[in-house]
Amino acid sequence: MTELDPVRRALSDRGCPEAVVQGGLDGLIRRWQMTVDSVVAVYALSLDDYLNDMDLRDALAVVLPLADEDEGRVARERLEQIDALFRSVTVATGCLWGEDVEEDDALDPSREWWYYRRPMQLNSEFADDLVAWGLMDEGDA
Numbered sequence: 001m002t003e004l005d006p007v008r009r010a011l012s013d014r015g016c017p018e019a020v021v022q023g024g025l026d027g028l029i030r031r032w033q034m035t036v037d038s039v040v041a042v043y044a045l046s047l048d049d050y051l052n053d054m055d056l057r058d059a060l061a062v063v064l065p066l067a068d069e070d071e072g073r074v075a076r077e078r079l080e081q082i083d084a085l086f087r088s089v090t091v092a093t094g095c096l097w098g099e100d101v102e103e104d105d106a107l108d109p110s111r112e113w114w115y116y117r118r119p120m121q122l123n124s125e126f127a128d129d130l131v132a133w134g135l136m137d138e139g140d141a
Contacts, residue, residue: 047129
């Protein structure tokens with residue numbers, strides 16, 4: 001069995017799918033870029049799907065410090081650009097996981113900020129999910 005680099009090992013330890021593990025840091029960055037591109041184009045999926053996509057960004061936060069110096073520098077530069085775009089097409093909200101998960105997992109909006117932002121442009125299913133979770137007023141949907 002081939003030994004995994006620290007990034008892939010951490011992804012495996014998190015229980016990420018094999019395709020994510022094999023993609024490593026560069027693959028995570030590409031997936032995050034695709035997610036942000038889908039938010040720019042009006043996110044077409046549900047809140048559950050969006051939370052899965054935000055877990056990509058969370059995984060990036062965990063594994064980026066494990067990358068070697070050169071790979072980490074390049075990834076941080078790309079990530080800063082992608083995150084800036086994400087922030088420009090999203091708005092602040094309460095924790096998308098809800099208060100119980102926020103408390104149990106000690107989520108913090110200054111640290112895990114991606115779990116506290118929602119797309120500006122919403123499809124009706126996503127808007128309905130946010131209203132149902134109390135994260136958006138019905139009149140804003």
